[in-house]
Amino acid sequence: MEKVRTTVPEPIVNIIDLFLYYGKVEALKKIALDISRKNITSFIGPSGCGKSTLIRCLNRMNDLIENVTIEGCIRIDDQDIYSPAVDVTELRRRVGMVFQKPNPFPKTIYENVIYGPRLMGIRKKGILDEICEKALKKAALWDDVKDRLHANALDLSGGQQQRICIARAIAMEPEIILLDEPCSALDPIATAKIEDMLCDLKKDYTVIIVTHNMQQAARISDYTGFFMMGELVEYSVTSEIFTNPREKQTEDYITGRFG
Template structure:
């Protein structure tokens, strides 16, 4: 299709961490994604924007096979991470999700202590050494810019933290298993502006080490945090390009209408 090939040209990045080709997803007879092709740049922030139901969350969830257990779903096409197809039978989804972590819209800390939340992943993967666990917990909390706020109360319940702190705890929990990629599904939509700014600041810092894909309804957030922006509509990738270009001079009129607020 012309649209896919022309938008792909602008998406060519020097080193793609994730390469998606011809990705088509159906829920029963409903077409959720239609032959999407996208390269996700290594250690870059890629923002997925588009109105509700456009397929951006479905796309995000295909990147670590979170959709596998949905009934009636059919996934076609290819998604590869560092050149390896993630839908290959040989790929262990648990290991895949360690490498491709996820942070959700609503923070979902376990009803456990702050320490146990962050140590959860490493323990699942078999780590028992107390000293090593402490190191991982501290490093992850520091990376998530939460350490200074919680270092004196690691044994307190995670549920006592504020909403913004809980979200950063979930980021720390995702980082504890040393992923390569972080998927974020509206990570700041339930947070106040200051907590949001902290998450955005954190994204800037994390991208030096991690590849980040973020779904957001807040277009200004996409403009602020991402290097590349992809606009989805009705299951299709309409346009992808450098974020600055998408917000100052997009190529496609549909993208122009969406980013300028001419919609419906």
């Protein structure tokens, strides 16, 4: 049975029949979905279902892994990001990413946040200071660290470190922010802070988040995709998925009767 393609308002990303292979192993099978601009879209599913692989396709982080073959097409703002004309570094500036484990650089807080802008060639201290302050404010970290911008970022707590990583991504002024299970290493309080912040962020950015935590997906996201075994099982408005899933598999998973 051919699945119905869920339509979303103002799509920014179009994924069209995407296949991905690690060597000979098929990791993504014919994924097709659109992602709505300035909303939060979450991907849920059991481990190994391909959701992380999918978001790593969106900023071509999979290029770094050997033996990956990709078929199909991903368009961001109607541009095929896998076409040879695309500059990967330029793409990654437009599509920021936050990883599962907080990975601040062993530099000062300030240096961490302005890492990207520096790479883009911004040298003026005034501009960099401004970028740093703005990004930290958006990441809801400014009040915590404004007095010690030149302290080592590794001295912060785990939640703060993750927010540094988010601020670092925001400082690039991306269109899309990808978050790969950003709260899995954090305690509930730090998680709540980050969730609040993400809800603020969607005013300016398109947020795509991979999560294991279904409550989290239900709480913050506008659209949810459920993945299993490399396939997109169901994709629709979050409330729909959690209250009235179309597919049996989805229902089993979200009600905890999975397996």
